[in-house]
Structures are given as structure tokens and as C-alpha cells.
Amino acid sequence: MERVTLRIPKQQIEEVEQLVDAGEFPNRSEAIRSAVREMINEQQDGRREQSGKHSLAKV
Numbered sequence: 222m223e224r225v226t227l228r229i230p231k232q233q234i235e236e237v238e239q240l241v242d243a244g245e246f247p248n249r250s251e252a253i254r255s256a257v258r259e260m261i262n263e264q265q266d267g268r269r270e271q272s273g274k275h276s277l278a279k280v
Contacts, residue, residue, distance in 0.1 A: 234249070
């Protein structure tokens with residue numbers, strides 16, 4: 222894995238921390254990785270719909 226440094230508004234980090242504290246994710250990094258995976262999957266699904274192709278493979 223590669224390390225990425227990013228700036229996120231404090232309120233959003235606090236919300237991510239609440240998800241971690243609630244046991245939804247083991248840590249902030251995994252919560253953010255999950256959000257990125259979801260975004261990529263949504264983008265890919267949108268492209269498939271536009272092109273008329275369907276695939277079961279997801280990131």
C-alpha cells in the first residue's frame with residue numbers, strides 16, 4: 222500500500238471517528254479506504270450503465 226497525505230475538514234474527521242468508535246470500522250484508514258472503494262465502484266457502475274455493459278467485478 223502507498224501512503225497518501227490529505228487534508229479533510231475537522232467535522233468530517235470527527236464523523237469518521239464516530240464510525241470507528243461505533244465499531245463500523247477498525248480505524249480511520251479503513252473507513253477512508255472503504256469510502257474510496259465505494260466511490261470507485263459507483264463511478265464504474267455509472268460508466269457501465271452509459272456504455273450498456275454490466276459486470277460483477279468490483280474493486
